[in-house]
Amino acid sequence: MKARKWTGLLICWAAxxxxxxxxxxxxxxxxxxxxxxxxxxxxxxxxVFRTAMGGRIVAPVDRITALxxxxxxxxxxxxxxxxxGRFCADAEGRPALRLLNGTVQPxxxxxxxxxxxLPETAGAAPELTxxxxxxxxxxxxxxxxxxxIDRPGVSGxxxxxGGGELPFDWGVSAEGAVRDQGDREQFRGxxxxxxxxxxxYLRGGYTRNALADDGRLSRRAFLGLGxxxxxxxENARGDAAVYLGVGGVTERYRDRSGAEDSSDSMVGGHLxxxxxxxxxxxxxxxxxxxxxxxxxxxxxxxxTESALIRPVGERLHLRLEFDADYxxxxxxxxxxxxxxxxxxxxxx
Numbered sequence: 016m017k018a019r020k021w022t023g024l025l026i027c028w029a030a031x032x033x034x035x036x037x038x039x040x041x042x043x044x045x046x047x048x049x050x051x052x053x054x055x056x057x058x059x060x061x062x063v064f065r066t067a068m069g070g071r072i073v074a075p076v077d078r079i080t081a082l083x084x085x086x087x088x089x090x091x092x093x094x095x096x097x098x099x100g101r102f103c104a105d106a107e108g109r110p111a112l113r114l115l116n117g118t119v120q121p122x123x124x125x126x127x128x129x130x131x132x133l134p135e136t137a138g139a140a141p142e143l144t145x146x147x148x149x150x151x152x153x154x155x156x157x158x159x160x161x162x163x164i165d166r167p168g169v170s171g172x173x174x175x176x177g178g179g180e181l182p183f184d185w186g187v188s189a190e191g192a193v194r195d196q197g198d199r200e201q202f203r204g205x206x207x208x209x210x211x212x213x214x215x216y217l218r219g220g221y222t223r224n225a226l227a228d229d230g231r232l233s234r235r236a237f238l239g240l241g242x243x244x245x246x247x248x249e250n251a252r253g254d255a256a257v258y259l260g261v262g263g264v265t266e267r268y269r270d271r272s273g274a275e276d277s278s279d280s281m282v283g284g285h286l287x288x289x290x291x292x293x294x295x296x297x298x299x300x301x302x303x304x305x306x307x308x309x310x311x312x313x314x315x316x317x318x319t320e321s322a323l324i325r326p327v328g329e330r331l332h333l334r335l336e337f338d339a340d341y342x343x344x345x346x347x348x349x350x351x352x353x354x355x356x357x358x359x360x361x362x363x
């Protein structure tokens with residue numbers, strides 16, 4: 016038992032020192048999961064933690080086994096006691112607070128009323144919410160096509176998102192793939208309220224796909240707006256939300272000869288889904304889907320984007336992705352566009 020205790024202590028300290036050196040916080044849970052990122056705040060019953068992969072988890076404080084931060088916090092106990100310092104590990108490997116004078120004080124997280132990050136520079140306002148902007152850049156390779164996966168290509172992806180003290184969260188992504196006789200571009204974005212309960216949203220996307228041996232070209236765009244609500248409270252495993260509103264889809268298709276060139280659009284209902292789920296420790300599964308249908312159901316469109324993201328160190332990650340969109344009942348060509356790929360990325 017003592018050997019295992021010291022081994023766990025060394026692991027926690029090594030993770031903490033590595034994270035501090037890389038300007039990352041570390042959160043360890045009772046199930047053995049270790050996350051790096053930024054501690055946002057602690058309430059009476061849970062800690063809000065922004066992971067290095069861009070996801071957010073809300074962990075009950077009684078499940079936290081390790082916690083270290085690069086910033087100092089104002090920590091308020093339920094009895095009114097106020098302390099200032101960085102979260103760290105004590106000699107037994109349990110969460111503690113390194114006070115501003117350098118001493119380490121044992122700390123029972125269950126006894127805290129709140130923990131709020133102190134400003135990093137004099138005169139700055141305390142950081143009460145998530146960072147205002149973050150992102151990632153990745154490069155890789157994959158294959159896609161109009162109607163079938165038949166054209167490999169080199170790809171790049173840029174993601175940006177944030178919220179900060181704004182009354183809403185936002186995120187955009189741009190991805191492109193290129194090959195000697197074909198290319199592909201995709202843009203997606205979202206703006207949504209970040210309060211509890213039912214909130215407004217605006218989602219949109221555009222895909223241009225020319226990855227086909229016969230020169231076929233497909234352009235598809237969508238836009239949806241309405242209200243969304245979380246399916247369940249954010250927790251240590253992730254979060255999910257459902258979107259319901261109205262929206263529109265436009266599509267344009269042509270072949271290489273130009274003999275078949277058509278376009279169409281529709282307006283109807285919009286049903287959306289977003290899922291962030293942590294698997295295998297800190298491997299993140301992300302999925303977003305948007306389904307559109309006109310009033311009588313004769314025209315439908317589906318846009319999906321899924322990925323598995325695995326951290327490699329503090330900043331780098333591996334990404335496996337699969338995208339698919341489908342339209343039916345429009346005057347333009349019915350059918351699927353596909354893309355799958357693998358990439359290496361870096362968060363900033």
